[in-house]
Amino acid sequence: MRILICYASTEGQTRKICRFCAEQLMARGDSVEMLPAEEAGEIDLAIFDAAILAGSVHVGRLQARLADFAAAHAGVLNGMPTLLLVVSLAIAGDDPGDRAELDRIAAGFAQKAGWTPGQVAHVAGAFRFTEYDFFRALAMRWIAHRKGERINPQKDTEYTDWAALADLIRGWPAG
Ligand SMILES: Cc1cc2nc3c(=O)[nH]c(=O)nc-3n(C[C@H](O)[C@H](O)[C@H](O)COP(=O)(O)O)c2cc1C
Known part of the structure; x- marks a missing residue:
């Protein structure tokens, strides 16, 4: 499969997470293009079979540049397998309130973009x-x-x- 990984990373952990995902995918034979959201605006998504979008939570929201990308490409994203990776520190704890808040952040992000991710996964980040x-x-x-x-x-x-x-x-x- 040809897979796009589009990410926003403020301190670098989401980039590291995406690089790891890219390595896993390439090891199984997929071809992967990994782009920061601010450089992915013009990309023709139709050349990909699937896409991963990844961003990190800062003060209760994912990066605006990732939101812009998701909104600009929602139509194509909705027609292919997709995965939204939400990187945060709250998911590293076991507070159900935090978990509910992260689910709200992910749902709000997707809804605002007009994109329905095929799958949403929360990933613990890092103190950097x-x-x-x-x-x-x-x-x-x-x-x-x-x-x-x-x-x-x-x-x-x-x-x-x-x-x-x-x-x-x-x-x-x-x-
Ligand atoms: C200023 C700031 C605000 C943050 N706000 C939140 C938050 O609201 N909820 C949360 O779970 N994590 C929060 N974090 C933790 C980040 O999501 C975490 O450090 C993540 O690994 C950052 O990923 P990045 O390095 O790709 O930007 C915050 C981190 C910073 C530096």
Whole structure:
């Protein structure tokens, strides 16, 4: 299959997740094009058989550039197998309220774009203190503290479950 992976990544973890997905897909013989959303606007989606869109949650929403891409290409996306990957830190916890909020974020994103993803998956991201400016670092330390999470603000902490992600990609698209 020819597969497009279109992503938005603010601190780099979603890009890393997409690269991993691309490697999994290529290992099984698919051909993959991986593009940041801001460079994918003009692409002709008709040359692909399937697409993965991936973005990360920042203050309760996915990146606007990914939303713009999804809205611009909703018609074609709705006619092919698709997967929306929503990267967040909240999914790394076990709070049902957080989970419900992430489901709302994903549903709102898709509805606003006029796109119905074939599958939606939540993927745990990372604390990337090496990428944060002072205020982001402060905000993230506060979030970690509030969650009772023990983190080292001198280094990055990754929550992504790579084995689960490989399983997900192995089973996609279903059928
Ligand atoms: C300023 C900021 C705000 C964030 N807001 C949320 C949030 O509202 N909910 C959440 O679950 N994660 C939140 N996160 C965590 C990110 O989703 C997580 O770090 C993810 O790995 C970022 O992916 P990226 O590196 O591809 O941008 C936030 C991170 C930052 C830096």
